[in-house]
Amino acid sequence: MRRLLPLLLLLAFAAPLWGQSVLVEAESFAQPGGWKLDTQFIREMGSPYLLAHGLGDPVADATAKVTFPETGEYKVFVRTKDWVARWNAPGTPGRFQLLVNGQPLQETFGTKGADWNWQAGGSVKIDSKEVELALHDLTGFDGRCDAILFTKDDATPPNEGKILSAWRRDLLGLEEKPTEKGGYDLVVVGGGYSGMGAALSAARMGCKVALIQDRPVLGGNGSSEVRVWAMGNIRRGKYPRIGEIVEEFSDQAKKSPGTYEEFGDDKKEAIVEAEKNIDLFLNHHAFKVEMDGEKKIAAVYAFDTRTSEEKRFTSQLFVDCTGHGTIGYLAGADFDMAEKGRMGMSNMWAWAEADEERKFPETPWALDLSMKDFPYPRDHHGQWFWESGFDKDPLGDAEGIRDWNLRAVYGAFNAMKNKDGADKHESAYLTWMAYVGGPRESRLLRGDVVLNQDDIVAKRDFTDGCVPSTWSIDLHYPKKQFAEKFPDNPFISIAVHDRRVDRNFGYPVPYRCFYSRNIDNLFMAGRCISVDHEALGTVRVMKTCGMMGEVVGKAASLCATYDCTPREVYERYWPEMDQLLKLPGKARRADLDDEIEIPANVPLLAGPYGPPTGLDPAKLAGTVVDDTEAERIGKWTEGAGLKGYVGYGYLYAGGDSGGAVRFAVEAPEAGLYDIHFAYQPHENRGKTVPVVVETKNQRLEKKINQQAVPPIEGGFISLGELNLDKGEVVTVIVATAGAGGNVHADAVQIVPVKK
Structure with missing residues (x-):
């Protein structure tokens, strides 16, 4: 009592x-x-x-x-x-x-x-x-x-x-009873990349969709409010059509944080509003779940954050794209959350220089920082690593984490303006700071498969693998160099990468990670899917999350068609799902009973490695074989940092590491061909990289100085001319032995010699 x-x-x-x-x-x-x-x-x-x-x-x-x-x-x-x-x-x-x-x-x-x-x-x-x-x-x-x-x-x-x-x-004076919003096949809660992908995909497959977003803009972390540029490769792997919808609305930012215009908030909203099957509810916060028994969601309640009007959304299916697993949590879905060592929340910022001196108020209430206490903001912006809250409560005290980030940034800028950086920053002024936090990790809802790091590195082949994850396993921790002053809550992070993820083909994340194992009509997409802490490090980037939404939307259309659960899509209707995943992103039907139409303006089907991120081999002269098609011997690392490469990146290895790369190119017609090899020059490259060219009865040996700029357009150098029969194979082997430095291998090209 x-x-x-x-x-x-x-x-x-x-x-x-x-x-x-x-x-x-x-x-x-x-x-x-x-x-x-x-x-x-x-x-x-x-x-x-x-x-x-x-x-x-x-x-x-x-x-x-x-x-x-x-x-x-x-x-x-x-x-x-x-x-x-x-x-x-x-x-x-x-x-x-x-x-x-x-x-x-x-x-x-x-x-x-x-x-x-x-x-x-x-x-x-x-x-x-x-x-x-x-x-x-x-x-x-x-x-x-x-x-x-x-x-x-x-x-x-x-x-x-x-x-x-x-x-x-x-x-x-609010009504006791909420306004009823029904007739939906799918209710999507969360308007980030995963929510947009789910809503657009389901709507184009004939589902009636409600998209609920608590902000005034779409995009989540990939909006102008947070400005995390969209990472993760799309349109590749087992289902290279997946990602075409994401490509329609993803940002074009050239750095993170970029500019307001680069994130295209208006474009995102226009794409969603163009779908007649979607009802968009911006500025609506979902806060309550009504259950039908213990295993089925009956309704989600949301209120308009401007007027407080309450609405009740009913549907047969729901998808949690909140990032925090909020709908799943309210429904009693199984979940997990790392007790400590979680990735934190970021609040990026930017500054510029005026034509005259600009003052900045003293900030005694901010973190007491000097210039040595934080990384100098290169290119006039504070990047992703302005992050804190690693061991703080990401759900019950998110405001405290965000406010600590604000104190850190204001303290840093105060050091630049009013303390030991003042002599260099007289004209500096703040232009933008994210007040909407960019959280990375909280609840992880549990599905029939809980994906882990070993699954990804070992390329465990799930029959329902479908979303290619190409980001390295990227986990964030406090950076010791800047953690000494505030050990209880450091505010600068470091990214630790496990780069064994296949960044070209991608690791296919299984569909069974995208629905709840104990709530029968709940999907999830985004960073609250069924993975462990380590696996989250690769699946959490925006474009990958958006592709999860695309898959969920198509699965929802099957659930609505066959009156089945998300689990039954895998158990009973996977052949149909397989066919839907092969459809172009612009394929559509107005209703579930209609025939699917494929418009004429669909993108060309990408290959298993997706559209090239560098020079397109198909648009270069002659016949080109990229490093993605080459045979590797020994340990080689994939890279894409040096621009101008062919295809999707390049390979590099340490000198005398015992490695080699073997390219095989088939001559399309009989004739004389110039054999070209592409590499990216760098000061750490070897000057005597051994290259061998072989055919059925010819052999050439070369030593290449890879510190020199290749003279042929596309980054190629000539290895010599050879007469080839139609269908004859030329083999080019690039080795590390005796190279005198790092070795780089990008592509091989054979070009007919005009007489």
Whole structure:
């Protein structure tokens, strides 16, 4: 009985009906000004909120017109926090004022409480029923406002973190019953690459789809809000059509972070909106799951983060593309999460130089950094390795992880502007900093297969392998060089790669990783699929996640057609699934019962290694054999860092390592041919690389200086001319013995010699 007492007291405390009260949700302000809608932490603190993310310059006021039930004296409360107080940091960077009809209240907000709380703002006299409110930022350093309450009651409002709590519903006049949204074959929760891939793929196969995204833009980590460029090779492996949908919407960023324009938020939305089978719900946060028994989801509930209107989405099938496995967790799906050593969250940033001196405010509340405490931001941007939260709670304290990242970046820029870097950065100013975090790892939902590192490295052949993962097993850890000052929460990471992943053909991730083993109608795609911590290091990049969505969308169409579960697609309908996976990404039908149509403008079918990322061998003169088709002897490493290569990359090995590469080229017609060999020059290459050219009765031997630039277009050098019969095979062997340095092998070309 004693354990129930606090709950009973809370209920009694929350009992007032809050008559003659006005609740204003900050996210409902008609004109947000320069304030940003932050929806990342609703599950932690119960609500979206407005954030004054001005990079040190106060943002424009957010304004709203509010109708009061009557005039008179009202007490004012603002739900906010002092976001650096949890670390006992000096100063209050998130200060702002509340203006009522243009007049600021005496209290300055964002100055009290390490946790979200209702900060008392004194009293205000309301003389007319129509009132204009404004949030007036004072610093530009991430002040935050959840809601404002005007009341004539004596009690302080309850500071609960429940989403759409009863007292808020009453004051906002929300309907008790949610708006029904049904008739869907698939409900997709999460609008990143995996969610977009799933929605587009299912819609084009005739499914009616609801796509729910809690942000105002699509793309997730690959949007302009986070700006992680899209990595992972597509259109290759067992099903080289998979990835064609991803290719339609993926960003064109040349670095990470890139520019706003490069991430193409509008293009992504336009592609989704063009599909008549998709209903898109931006700014909708899914927060509750209704079950039909223990093993089947009946509905997902979401609310509009701008109006708080609640909706109930019903469907036979659901896919969790939230990144955190949120829908699976709420449904009771089996999951796992590494206790420690998880990859963290990043918040990248960028700066530029003005034509004149630019000041930056002192930041005593930020991390106390000097220039030696962080990597100098090359190319004027802080890259992916600005990452923290490795052993922190990625679900219950994501806001704390994000805020620590902000303190780290502001502390670094303060060092550049006001401390030991000041003499070199007089004109430097911040241009962008991600306030939406880029998380990498949390819950991993469990499917019928839990993929691990050994499966990938050993190329374990699952019969349902379908999504090619080509990224190395890339795991992030705190970088010791920069961890000494803040050992409890380092903010710079290092990537440790296991490069034994096949980066050309790709490792085919099995379909059985894409559905829940204990929730019968739940798919998952993205970084919450059924893998372990190590395997996550290769499957988590955006284009790979997008291809998972493509596969799930096609599987959903089979489930809808045959009224079966995702598991039964593998057990009973895999031949049909195999055929769907071979269809072009633009293949479509309006309804499930229609015939599938393939439009004329589909991309050319890529080979097992996908479209070339370098020079296309098919467009070069003569006959070309790339290194992907060559026989390797000994240990060779695949590379693509030196641009201008043929095909998909090149091979390199240490000198005198005992290795060799053997190319075999068949002459298409009889005649005289010039035999060419391609390599990428570098200062660490050997000057005496041995190359042997052989036919059935001819042999040439050469020593090549691979530090010199090849003289023939495409990076080739001539090895000599040979007369060949039609169908005769030329063998070119490049060895490491006696090379005098590293050896590089890219391609072999035979070109007819014109007489």
